[in-house]
Amino acid sequence: MVDEADGIVRVCSKSEVPPGSARAFAVGDKTLAVYNIDGAFYVTDDECTHAAASLADGMIEGDVIECCMHMGAFHIPTGKVMQPPCEVPLRTYQVVLRGDGVFADLKRNAAGELQ
Numbered sequence: 001m002v003d004e005a006d007g008i009v010r011v012c013s014k015s016e017v018p019p020g021s022a023r024a025f026a027v028g029d030k031t032l033a034v035y036n037i038d039g040a041f042y043v044t045d046d047e048c049t050h051a052a053a054s055l056a057d058g059m060i061e062g063d064v065i066e067c068c069m070h071m072g073a074f075h076i077p078t079g080k081v082m083q084p085p086c087e088v089p090l091r092t093y094q095v096v097l098r099g100d101g102v103f104a105d106l107k108r109n110a111a112g113e114l115q
Contacts, residue, residue: 007107011043013100022065024056027104032093034102035076037063041095042076043104049081049088077110091115 009027017023017036024033024046033046033056046054053069060066064082066073072086079090092110096103109115 006105008096008103008105011102011104014041014097014102015100017041017102020060022056022058022060024054030106032104033065035060035065037076041097041102042110043093043095043102044074044076044079044110045091048072048086049090050086055090079110 011025011027011032011034017034019036019038022033022035024031031046033044035042046056048055048067048069050072051069053067055065055067058065058068063076064073065076070085073083074090075082079092081087081089093104093106094108094110094112096105107114
């Protein structure tokens with residue numbers, strides 16, 4: 001559900017994404033990946049910017065997600081490209097935790113800047 005006033009959407013509950021994992025969730029017309037790195041939650045677009053592959057199906061090493069299709073990689077907290085063949089950064093979203101819910105601010109990136 002989208003909060004029309006602030007652009008914040010509920011993506012999932014914290015318990016749906018165990019530590020060290022990522023899961024994809026459909027939110028409106030987007031598919032978002034939620035990552036749990038040692039209890040810290042991050043949200044990005046789920047689709048790799050290099051090819052149409054789900055990043056939630058990739059491998060997490062520390063705070064980097066490696067795409068399962070061509071092994072390109074991104075820094076989860078910033079979306080920065082870490083490994084080719086990826087060239088375009090991954091879109092990130094600011095995370096808002098409310099109770100057991102993981103919400104994403106679709107108007108702001110992970111650093112809190114307007115997108």
